[in-house]
Amino acid sequence: MNPVKWLLYTLLLFNLFQFSTSIDTITENRSIRDGEIILSGGKVFALGFFSPGNSAKRYLGIWYNQILEKTIVWVANRDHPISGRSGILSINGQGNLVLFQGNQSTLPVWSTNVLVTSLNDTVAQLLDSGNLVLSQNGSENMLWQSFDYPTDTMLPFMKLGLDRKTGLNRFLSSWKSPDDPGTGNYSYRIDPTGFPQLSLYKGSDKWWRTGSWTGKRWSGVPEMAIDPVSNYNFVNNQDEVSIMFVVTDPTILSRIVVNESGMQQRFTWNRHENKWFRFWSALKEQCDYYNHCGPNSNCNPYRSDVFECTCLPGYEPKYPREWYLRDGSGGCQRKLGMSTCQNKEGSVKVARVKVPDTSVTCVDMSLDLNECEIKCLSNCSCIAYTSAYSESNSGIGCLTYHGDLMDTRTYTNAGQDLYVRVNVAELALHAKNGSLGKKKIVAIVISSSVAILLLVALVYGFYRRKIKVSISTFTSSTFLDVSLSGKDQDGNRRNTDLPLFDFSTIAAATNNFSIENKLGEGGFGSVYKVVISLLKSLDLNLFSELSCLFLT
Known part of the structure; x- marks a missing residue:
């Protein structure tokens, strides 16, 4: 050995x-x-x-x-x-x-x-x-x-959270350094205000959020959806607000740690390689940092070729110069003239996100998602809403926002749907860009199609009337009395929508008024067939109208 x-x-x-x-x-x-x-x-x-x-x-x-x-x-x-x-x-x-x-x-x-x-x-x-x-x-x-007094490590069957009856608050705090287990600068605790969520703090400042509880997992921890060995228990009642995880196989060793660098990590022990395997960790990318793009924005780390920060629907960069220099810390503000208390308002869905900080939300667990929309749109101060628990099709519970939307970020296959309140102009814009729900898109497409059909009908009617007037003009005797200068018999220049041709051009087009080109005659005189190839000086785009007058 x-x-x-x-x-x-x-x-x-x-x-x-x-x-x-x-x-x-x-x-x-x-x-x-x-x-x-x-x-x-x-x-x-x-x-x-x-x-x-x-x-x-x-x-x-x-x-x-x-x-x-x-x-x-x-x-x-x-x-x-x-x-x-x-x-x-x-x-x-x-x-x-x-x-x-x-x-x-x-x-x-x-x-x-x-x-x-x-x-x-x-x-x-x-x-x-x-x-x-x-x-x-x-x-x-x-x-x-x-x-009840953890240090930097959460173990299975350990609760983190607040006992509302005794005031005992269980939370993790980092070591100062690998050589000093003293209370460090980072803590991991449940914020019980609004709709509770776990947050990592640097001192007293929020450093990272898990997002709100969706019914089975934290919305900002996608790895929880594919965790095959753990079950989670979230409690939020009058006695306590807490989170606990258990491992289904007691032989598996697992722990959650806040380290001295401000990283949140979940480890399991690999018995074959005799080392800790990191199952997930937080603060892996810029969008993990709390409110990286400022208020009323969405951070999308998958936009690798462009700026990761975008404004939420109905908002625009507060400081455009800094924004386009890829500094999104100033966030976004309401677009100029964007009122949120008008008729024909609606909401734009922002899909698969860690919904904004829920510590400032109003909570009504008796409403589903449809009822939540009605509640939000009937309150002028409400600017966004989402389900409390999003694991069911209709959602359970209603969270409404009434101030700045803080710390929203996108995921590819996790998160929740956020609905941001906008006016009718913004609805139309996002329908064009494909960011509205199917029902709203169908409604807008139908109304737009009806408007287009009406416009086409009006244009077609005007065009047919114009053609009739043009035919009448060409078959009148005044057409043959036009002088080479383009003036009428009174010496005034004619105002017609049709082009005018001199006598030599018409003579050439009818082969010098050949009998072979004569189509007949009527009360206004003889009618001749025009040979198209002879009208060399005629613009073909204008000729399209004349063809239906001279050719049968």
Whole structure:
């Protein structure tokens, strides 16, 4: 065996059996010191002391026990490291888990700090889920759990979100660096306002959104639609708003992490290659960054040959110069004269998008999509709407927008449909460009076709009347009395729609008024057939009208 692998396996066995500490509980009579660990019942997770990266500081944490590459999933004293290997974890006289550095008579470095009414048989147990639970021995009354205070990692069966009754808010926060698990600059939490959504924050600023919950997944995480091993549970009621995922196969190890660079990543463990496989990650492209194209815009990363930012229907760039220099941060504003409270208004569908930030929406879960449209168009302040849950054909719930539309982006095979309110002129424009729904397109095409047919009928009637007038003019005696100068008998220039020809041209066209070209005669004189090839000086475009007068 390779010496390096032999050493790693030896260290693993040492961790499994050192000090015979393979138990999964800590009691008032059983503490652990630096160098000792406890294991969950199925030996999936371990709890003990560690030093991250190149740091010499010591932390109490939980990691995967059977993975040689130590992967930390929880840290107790992340902002209060211990110097040296003097750490002790125990249960004190008040029934709390406490972490001391050195002498236990000093103030603890970290504590669960909960009120324990009964001090009998308080125990802390590490579960195979990776959850460290403090409870009364033999009781289901849980006093405290590490899942309520996550660090940078979300595990299966862990909830993220807000307990509306207690105010407890569970969220992830990044490490400061690979060598420092202290609270970093990025956090991943549910925003409970409007229609709840998960967001990644850089400090207090939104950095990325998952989009709203569609009924089965987050609209801004397309990979969730093809996740074969996980089920998701989203809860939004008067008691809590939370998200939890479970893995259908308990042998699969999976985790969601916010790293120190501001990346949101989902990993699964590949047992064949012994490494973590990244299933999906966020902030892969410019359109992932929150509001990259500014308000009232849509970011489309698939427009590789042009600017990824476009204005939503009815909007135009707020700063055209910067926009056309490919700086979309200023966003878009309503087109000049684009009122949204007129007759004959409608909506233009923007398909397959992460719908705008839902933290500012008005929510009515009793309406379907059709009812949602009626509600929006009847309120002058409503500028867009969408379904809350879009997994059904008619949609469930109604989200309406009444201000700027923030952070919209396009997907090829995911997202939801957003409907933006516009006036009749904008409706016609988007019908021409093919961006309206089928019913609206059919209505506009039918009305346009009727208008075109009426116009054609009017033109045809005018043309036939013109031809009749022209024939009458040519068959009148005045036609033969036209002088070479184009003037009538009174010396005034004629105003006719037909071209005038001198006598020599007509004589040539009739072969000098040959008897062979004579067609007959009537009350106005003789009528002759014109030989077309002889009218060499005649423009053929004008000749089309004359042909029906001289030829039979």
